[in-house]
Amino acid sequence: MALLPESCFALVVEFGSDELLLRSATSLAADIRNGKxxxxxxxxxxxxxxRQVQPVINAVVEDRFEEALKEAEAADRLVASGTMSVEQMARxxxxxxxxxxxxxxxxxxGLRQDAGSLLYKGNRADEDAPCVALLRAAGAIPLVLTNVPELCMWGDTKNLLDGTTRNPHDTRRHPGGSSGGEGSLIAAAGSLMGLGTDIGGSVRGPAAYCGIFGHKPTSGGQHTRPFFKVRQSTRYIDKRLLFTSSHPVYTSI
Incomplete structure (x- = not known):
């Protein structure tokens, strides 16, 4: 059994990876619209x-590479057709x-929807969550599904279905949780941008651990339904009664 390298971050340069991986989303989007x-x-x-970093960091649980390439071809055809101006595409x-x-x-x-739990093993999504649908409508192309701790309940990222996700800066360490697969993959230049959820730091923690930017959205601004049958997953201090033993949800049990 070979030892894993302590870091795969340097592979971006060492293995001569495409320079496209080092560019920002706004820059790439502008060049795609302009046909560059x-x-x-x-x-x-x-x-x-x-494919290069997954064996090292184990951040991805499912991909849709073939479908994504077809959607990319459709995007390129749209640009080439001239049916939308550059300004219209930008808007x-x-x-x-x-x-x-x-x-x-x-x-x-079409992809798994199990939150890394044996309880939900075999579940597949029959529709996009509204936030995914909005991003698709804006032109984004979902590429992969990333790992989480079981039911997104822990501060590191491992579960019995998909194993342990590692921090690309040092694979002896974890990337945080519960959006740890996102943090790890983005930090390893395996994803341009990612979609996560945050109750008590599930986006902010992995962002800090992996050295990337993470944003917690305003509560209620955009729900994630269909989630995995849990309640609203962005919470603030005004929801604190949900977590106290004197709340009726506990005393009525």
């Missing part, structure tokens, strides 16, 4: 990178042709 870069090129670069499809990774607790049509 093909969406297929971007998607292909990220697929290759995921209506600002993420056109960009790859997106999604946490395995948010529904992506």
């Amino acid at each position: 870069v093909k969406s297929v090129q971007v998607i292909s670069a990220y697929i290759a990178r995921i 209506e499809k600002p993420l056109l042709g960009l790859p997106l990774s999604v946490k395995n607790s948010i529904a992506v049509k």
Whole structure:
């Protein structure tokens, strides 16, 4: 059994990875709209990178590479057709042709929806969560589903279905949780942008552990239904009674 390298972050340069992996989403989106870069090129670069780092960090639980490449081809055809101006695409499809990774607790049509739990093993999403649908409408292309701790309940990222996700800066360490698969994959240049959820630091923690930017949205601004049959997953201090033993939800049991 070979020892894992302590870091795969340097592989971005050491293995001559496509420079597209080092560019920002806004820069790539502008070049795709202007026909300077093909969406297929971007998607292909990220697929290759995921295949390179996945054996090291174990951040991905399912992919949709074939479908994503077809959607990238459609995005390139839209640009080439001239049916939408560059300005119109910037307004209506600002993420056109960009790859997106999604946490395995948010529904992506056709992919697993089990939150890393044996309890939900075999569940598959029959529709996109509203937040995923909005990103698709803006032109984003879901590429992979990323790992979580079981039921998104822990501060590291491991479960009995998909194993342990590692921090790309040092694989002896974990990437935080519960959006740890997102943090790890983005930090390893395996994802351009990702979608997670945050109650008590589930986006902010992995972002800090992995050295990337993470944003917790305003509570109620956009729900994640269909989630995995849990309640609203962005909470603030005004919801504190939900977690106290004197609350009726506890005393009525």
